[in-house]
Amino acid sequence: EDQVTQSPEALRLQEGESSSLNCSYTVSGLRGLFWYRQDPGKGPEFLFTLYSAGEEKEKERLKATLTKKESFLHITAPKPEDSATYLCAVTVSARQLTFGSGTQLTVLP
Amino acid sequence: DTGVSQNPRHKITKRGQNVTFRCDPISEHNRLYWYRQTLGQGPEFLTYFQNEAQLEKSRLLSDRFSAERPKGSFSTLEIQRTEQGDSAMYLCASSRPGLGTYSGANVLTFGAGSRLTVL
Numbered sequence: 001e002d003q004v005t006q007s008p009e010a011l012r013l014q015e016g017e018s019s020s021l022n023c024s025y026t027v028s029g030l031r032g033l034f035w036y037r038q039d040p041g042k043g044p045e046f047l048f049t050l051y052s053a054g055e056e057k058e059k060e061r062l063k064a065t066l067t068k069k070e071s072f073l074h075i076t077a078p079k080p081e082d083s084a085t086y087l088c089a090v091t092v093s094a095r096q097l098t099f100g101s102g103t104q105l106t107v108l109p
Numbered sequence: 110d111t112g113v114s115q116n117p118r119h120k121i122t123k124r125g126q127n128v129t130f131r132c133d134p135i136s137e138h139n140r141l142y143w144y145r146q147t148l149g150q151g152p153e154f155l156t157y158f159q160n161e162a163q164l165e166k167s168r169l170l171s172d173r174f175s176a177e178r179p180k181g182s183f184s185t186l187e188i189q190r191t192e193q194g195d196s197a198m199y200l201c202a203s204s205r206p207g208l209g210t211y212s213g214a215n216v217l218t219f220g221a222g223s224r225l226t227v228l
Contacts, residue, residue, distance in 0.1 A: 004151075034216075043113070043200050043219030044152065087151050095165045096142070097217065099151030 002027040006088050006100035013107050016077045021103045023088030024070040033071050034097060035064050036087040044087055047073075078107045113220035115201050121226045122191055129187045130223040134203030140215060141184050143176055144200040145169070146222070152200055158184060191227045198222040 003026045013019055025033065032051050036044035048057045050066040057064050061082065063074040073086055085104045089097040114133040122128050134141050139160050144152035155174070157165040160181035170176075173191075178184040188195055200222045204215035 036219075041221070043202070043221050044217075046216050046218065049216060089151070093165075095157045096154040096167070097152075098154070101149065101151050 002090060002092060002098040004088055004090055004098055004100035006086075006103050008103060009101065010104045011106070013075075013078055013105070015079055015107055015109050018074070018076045018078070020075070021073040021086055021105070022070060023073070023100055025088075025090050027090050027092050027098070029092050030090055031093070032091045033066055034089045034091070035062075035071070035073055036089065038085045038087055038102070047086075075105070078105075080107045080109050083107045113201055113203055113218055115199075115220035115223050117223060118221065119224045119226075121228065123228050124191060124193060126191055127187065127189045128191060128225060129185055130199050130201075130225075132184045132186070132201030132203075132220060134183070134201070135218060138203035138205045138218070139181065140204045141178055142202045142204075142217060143184070143186050144202065144219075146198045146200055147196075155186075188225070191225075193227045196225055196227045198224050 005024045007022045032049050034049050035047040038044045048064040053068045055066050061076050065072045083106050085102040087099050087102045089099040091097050116131045120128055141158040143155040146152040154167050155170050156176045158178040161178050173189045176186045200219050202217040202219040204217045
């Protein structure tokens with residue numbers, strides 16, 4: 001059974017304090033790994049898709065990387081508006097995503 | 110394009126009642142998904158439609174749950190004889206194929222969800 005584990009469960013950072021979120025996965029035949037951001041009371045918002053080990057993608061202060069066993073979401077010099085829950089998901093069939101439980105990020109001003 | 114629309118946004122019902130949620134996907138998206146999310150957890154897959162065909166269902170989807178997508182446009186998710194354990198956020202998402210290196214690994218656009226509280 002596909003499994004996705006995210007750590008830490010919660011992370012509090014000072015504004016400007018860079019850090020990384022981890023997503024480790026166990027799947028047979030990874031077709032894609034996704035990062036989503038979710039604000040309270042809203043649906044997840046797409047950030048990145050990674051398809052193969054070694055791939056990296058960047059968007060503003062966020063950078064996602066992928067290895068054969070895990071993915072990292074690096075946050076450089078975060079701002080309070082980056083506060084959200086970050087969700088990682090994997091797909092093997094393209095018909096469904098298997099999500100982790102998320103990392104709740106709080107960036108303090 | 111106004112995104113994925115879900116109604117109602119909130120529903121409070123008594124145990125044993127039936128409820129129905131509606132999802133209007135992005136117009137050019139032919140794939141539609143339902144997920145359920147409880148507090149502190151990630152979304153869990155329920156079912157997937159391609160056009161009007163329901164192609165995959167999770168074993169989480171008991172026989173009290175039924176989803177339809179007539180004519181391949183909007184979708185409804187009905188829960189019969191609700192139980193307190195059904196309390197959750199029900200998320201709808203849509204996508205179109207062909208994005209990314211793997212044509213099947215779609216990018217899902219989620220709606221804001223329908224929150225169900227069963228008393």
